[in-house]
Amino acid sequence: MDGAQLLQQIINGLTLGSLYALIAIGYTMVYGILRLINFAHGDVLMVGCYLAWFGAVQFGLPWWAALMGSMALTALLGVLIDQGAYRPLRSAPRISALITAIGVSFFLENLGLVVFGGRPKAFERPEIFNQLYQIGDLRVLSHSVWVPIITALVLAGLLWMIYRTRLGMAMRALSRDLVTVQLMGIDTNRVVAVTFALGSALAAAGGIFWAMKYPQINPLMGVLPGLKAFVAAVLGGIGNVVGAVLGGLMLGFGEIMLVALWPELAGYRDALAFVLLIGFLLFRPSGILGQELPS
Amino acid sequence: MKRLALVLCLSLLAALVAAPQAGAAEPIKVGVLMEVTGPSAMYGQNGLKGLELAQANRPTVLGRPVSVVVADNKSDKVEASNAANRLIQHEKVAAILGPLTSGNSLAAAPVCEAASVPMISPWATNPMLTQGKQYAFRVCFIDPFQGQVGANFAVKNLKAKTAAIMVDIAQDYCVGITNFFEKAFKDLGGQVVIKTPYSSGDQEFGPQLMAIKAKNPDIIYVPAYVNEGALIARQARELGLKQPMLGGDASQADELIKIGGQAVEGLSFTTHFDENGVTTQSGQAFVKAYRAKYNEAPDSCSALTYDAYNVLLDAMEKAKSAEAKAFVPYLANTKDFPGVTGVLTLVAHDAVKPAVILQVKDGKFAFVATVNP
Numbered sequence: 306m307d308g309a310q311l312l313q314q315i316i317n318g319l320t321l322g323s324l325y326a327l328i329a330i331g332y333t334m335v336y337g338i339l340r341l342i343n344f345a346h347g348d349v350l351m352v353g354c355y356l357a358w359f360g361a362v363q364f365g366l367p368w369w370a371a372l373m374g375s376m377a378l379t380a381l382l383g384v385l386i387d388q389g390a391y392r393p394l395r396s397a398p399r400i401s402a403l404i405t406a407i408g409v410s411f412f413l414e415n416l417g418l419v420v421f422g423g424r425p426k427a428f429e430r431p432e433i434f435n436q437l438y439q440i441g442d443l444r445v446l447s448h449s450v451w452v453p454i455i456t457a458l459v460l461a462g463l464l465w466m467i468y469r470t471r472l473g474m475a476m477r478a479l480s481r482d483l484v485t486v487q488l489m490g491i492d493t494n495r496v497v498a499v500t501f502a503l504g505s506a507l508a509a510a511g512g513i514f515w516a517m518k519y520p521q522i523n524p525l526m527g528v529l530p531g532l533k534a535f536v537a538a539v540l541g542g543i544g545n546v547v548g549a550v551l552g553g554l555m556l557g558f559g560e561i562m563l564v565a566l567w568p569e570l571a572g573y574r575d576a577l578a579f580v581l582l583i584g585f586l587l588f589r590p591s592g593i594l595g596q597e598l599p600s
Numbered sequence: 601m602k603r604l605a606l607v608l609c610l611s612l613l614a615a616l617v618a619a620p621q622a623g624a625a626e627p628i629k630v631g632v633l634m635e636v637t638g639p640s641a642m643y644g645q646n647g648l649k650g651l652e653l654a655q656a657n658r659p660t661v662l663g664r665p666v667s668v669v670v671a672d673n674k675s676d677k678v679e680a681s682n683a684a685n686r687l688i689q690h691e692k693v694a695a696i697l698g699p700l701t702s703g704n705s706l707a708a709a710p711v712c713e714a715a716s717v718p719m720i721s722p723w724a725t726n727p728m729l730t731q732g733k734q735y736a737f738r739v740c741f742i743d744p745f746q747g748q749v750g751a752n753f754a755v756k757n758l759k760a761k762t763a764a765i766m767v768d769i770a771q772d773y774c775v776g777i778t779n780f781f782e783k784a785f786k787d788l789g790g791q792v793v794i795k796t797p798y799s800s801g802d803q804e805f806g807p808q809l810m811a812i813k814a815k816n817p818d819i820i821y822v823p824a825y826v827n828e829g830a831l832i833a834r835q836a837r838e839l840g841l842k843q844p845m846l847g848g849d850a851s852q853a854d855e856l857i858k859i860g861g862q863a864v865e866g867l868s869f870t871t872h873f874d875e876n877g878v879t880t881q882s883g884q885a886f887v888k889a890y891r892a893k894y895n896e897a898p899d900s901c902s903a904l905t906y907d908a909y910n911v912l913l914d915a916m917e918k919a920k921s922a923e924a925k926a927f928v929p930y931l932a933n934t935k936d937f938p939g940v941t942g943v944l945t946l947v948a949h950d951a952v953k954p955a956v957i958l959q960v961k962d963g964k965f966a967f968v969a970t971v972n973p
Contacts, residue, residue, distance in 0.1 A: 439840075
């Protein structure tokens with residue numbers, strides 16, 4: 306592999322890693338606050354993609370309007386899922402909420418199959434993300450430039466919110482001890498709702514950028530990115546947004562480099578993600594940036 | 601005398617009343633096991649259209665109505681095997697049409713074999729499906745032939761001396777056909793410079809394509825299902841690979857063009873059927889009826905499912921029975937059947953018939969040639 310090829314692979318890895326990171330942020334936020342692994346995150350992402358598709362193709366909206374509209378509606382969906390499926394189980398054992406999350410995931414997938422049909426739909430890549438830059442042997446899609454920038458901006462925005470605003474302070478407090486925070490007179494349900502809205506909107510954004518890179522959407526499209534984002538979140542230290550971005554980048558680079566160095570191992574790419582997951586759970590369950598929780 | 605007349609009238613009336621009951625014979629149940637949802641839904645849904653048309657054209661056999669029971673295998677091997685079981689045990693079907701893909705058919709066939717229920721796959725081309733089985737059939741050609749046709753086209757028409765092969769290791773179809781292509785291509789003096797694997801559901805093919813780019817082959821042979829095939833084509837063009845691409849029968853779905861866009865222009869592939877390559881009268885009638893009903897061109901899956909339905913009913917008619925034991929020998933001896941996908945003869949449960957080569961041109965599938973076996 307020569308220099309140009311290596312650079313090309315690094316760019317590929319950065320793009321894929323940033324996409325995983327974008328999706329993993331939403332995953333990790335919900336976990337950080339509720340200690341709930343929201344397995345429906347990938348399917349919320351799918352709904353977000355279809356909403357954007359309807360906006361862009363059926364209603365002819367420009368891509369940014371379709372993106373914003375989809376994020377707003379998906380945020381609403383996230384709040385509704387929380388209200389309907391998770392809030393009644395807030396004081397139930399954690400395993401009940403987890404099983405409910407899996408139920409929500411199946412519900413959304415099958416609803417998608419009924420409403421949108423099983424055949425994949427073509428997703429348009431907007432012109433701004435479709436420019437092909439050519440430098441020598443190197444080819445870079447403008448999408449690959451924008452996605453890391455957007456991920457970085459989202460991360461910066463979230464860090465500001467979490468550490469510099471009253472809402473963020475409430476979120477951090479909530480993640481420590483929900484009951485005590487409630488006793489302090491903070492409306493925990495509102496904070497949780499905002500977290501779900503944010504997490505779901507980010508899932509929609511992540512999904513839409515994913516669909517721009519791999520321009521087809523189908524009702525089961527969220528399953529694998531969802532699982533990979535979960536792995537990324539665990540790698541980085543679940544509950545930690547910086548960790549989620551690091552985990553996403555690590556996973557993206559790892560997957561690309563595995564196949565780049567050993568093309569014959571391409572069939573094991575998904576296995577790599579889950580081997581990493583098992584390894585981390587065994588040897589460093591708190592992830593790269595996570596802190597050991599006092600028991 | 602009056603009493604006699606009355607008795608006669610009454611018995612006549614009774615006969616009239618009884619007659620329709622005798623006519624409403626018990627329906628013959630035919631199971632249809634299709635990829636209605638899941639990653640292969642585009643094939644399964646076209647298959648169902650072909651089936652619907654076939655049943656509308658020929659709703660009865662042996663004077664009994666045909667009742668079709670559709671089961672969705674969700675494009676999944678485990679579901680295919682379970683659904684085959686359900687059709688046989690619960691619905692008591694006389695025969696099963698489907699599944700379409702080789703992987704799902706290979707999963708369902710042992711279930712049918714164990715229950716002695718014949719299964720006819722319209723579209724599964726992996727040769728293993730029928731080998732050593734009494735009850736597995738298909739109405740399409742098999743991959744040793746398709747791989748040969750592909751290799752011939754690569755060498756003679758595309759003037760290829762070297763080829764890269766991309767193989768979906770999760771699909772029996774892709775693993776099989778790439779091996780047959782490789783062998784045929786080598787026999788014709790070609791050289792396979794790289795063979796890179798991927799798995800169904802993968803979306804990022806950059807690393808594999810970069811490895812292929814480094815070898816600079818004359819063509820890329822990628823007999824992928826369209827979910828992956830369209831993305832491979834797009835990413836190949838984005839990474840600056842300009843080689844012609846050659847695919848297999850799984851390339852024939854509208855989604856290839858809708859998702860692949862400009863990147864699949866010039867992609868050619870071997871397949872079973874195209875409306876411009878129709879050779880039989882029944883084929884012409886089929887194309888006309890299909891276009892009238894669905895307002896689109898029929899594809900291989902719809903045409904082959906149509907044929908599978910009629911081949912089955914023909915065998916039942918010849919055997920004058922819907923009992924598997926009685927009609928399976930007739931099914932196995934199907935000869936010169938005027939199918940819509942060509943005149944077909946079953947040899948060792950596999951159809952022997954011509955292949956078609958198509959190419960994507962101006963956003964449409966364009967007919968290139970018919971290749972006889």
